[in-house]
Amino acid sequence: MNQLTFNELQSYLTLKYKEGVTSSALFMKLVEEIGEVAEVLNQIEGRKENLGDNSLEKELVDVIHYAMAIASINHIDLTKAIIKKDKQAAVKYNQSPDLEEFLVENKEH
Template identity: 75%
Template sequence: MKQLTFLELQNYLALKYNEGRTSTALFMKLVEEIGEVAEVLNKLEGRKKNTGNTSLESELVDVIHYAVAIAGINNIDLTRAIINKDKEAAIKYNQSPNLEEFIAKQNKKD
């Protein structure tokens, strides 16, 4: 299976939601999906009765879908933003390697 990039997903979702959906509407769906992740986790971890309809994978995909859609319709380059945010966190928390360095090392192995 082909690897999916953030850019490809963002472009697809921006096309899909470009007309008729606002960032606020997508955010409300994101919050709803986060609640569904919480519900699944509560069931999986025994805090709520498990009725069998627990698909953490599906709910996490929905969360990612709406978060990336919001970025897409707002022209945010998530790849760049994630790498930059990770660099800041690596400096703040004195962590090594940062994501960019990790990717570079992985690419050398390939």
């Protein structure tokens, strides 16, 4: 299977949603998908009857899809944003390595 980067997925989603969709419409889909993740987790953990028609993998992919679509149509580079946000959190919570350091270390190995 091919590797996929955030940038590639965001470029695809920008193309896919280039016309006629709003951030709020995508957000409503995102909320719906988060609810479906909750349903699957409830089934997995025995709080609800397992109907067997949903999978956690599928629902998590849907959540990522809609979250990234919102970022894409709003011209947010999630790769840069995630690294920046993680660096801020690493400083705030005194954590090491931060994501950027981790990526550099992994490329060296």
